[in-house]
Amino acid sequence: LATVKGDVHDIGKNIVGVVLACNNYEIVDLGVMVPCEKILQTARDIGADLIGLSGLITPSLDEMVYVAQEMRRQGFNTPLLIGGATTSKVHTAVKIAPNYPVTVHVLDASRSVTVAGSLLSKDTRERFSNEILSEYERVRAGHQGVSSARYATIEEARANAPKTDWASATIARPARLGAQALDAYPLRELVERIDWSPFFHTWELRGDR
Secondary structure, three states: OEEEOOOOOOHHHHHHHHHHHHOOOOOOOOOOOEOHHHHHHHHHHHOOOOEEEEOOOOHHHHHHHHHHHHHHHOOOOOOEEEEOOOOOHHHHHHHHOOOOOOEEEOOOHHHHHHHHHHHHOOOOHHHHHHHHHHHHHHHHHHHHHHHOOOOOOHHHHHHOOOOOOOOOOOOOOOOOOOOOOOOOOOHHHHHOOOOOHHHHHHHHHOOOO
16 A cells, blocks of 8 residues: 655545454555556565555645556556545546446545455456456546537536526425424434445354355
8 A cells, every 4th residue: 555656645545454354454554645657566576466555635636647657568467546635437448447447436434345355256256357458448438428528618507507596486495494403303203214234234244244
């Protein structure tokens, strides 16, 4: 794991390292401001199974592209994981993956275990990699369509602005204004409105399913 050259932000990288270490992965954390040469040489020296790049600022995106280009030029086949606040699936698919096909954007630290496991398992690596390649091809195709779209002029946009007539609108006044405390609200009705997805996602990551 490394925060790329030119970037000193490492909170996200450190969290990923802790999460993976808690799942029995051996982590070699190279720290921050790590040049491409050190990342790749260390990966060769230790026989790394995965390489993870992190970055928070926009220039980090260009540095990640450069690392990907060097990995391809030097004949690497180690999966490359991309993460950080400024990174995205779109940027990874459009800018990084074309330079190095075995590239996966990791949305957040909680996803790192699932991604690492899928890439390192002999049973799932090929299928998972093919799914990522297909997905990124779709993302690139969609991005090309967006980039070639014709944008409306300022005059057209203003002509399409919503028309409102508040003078003739009937707006009902609430029975009571301000904050209201619902002390005796039935919990049975609240349960139906709870978003359980974070709970189930954490449950899956623990392997309890």
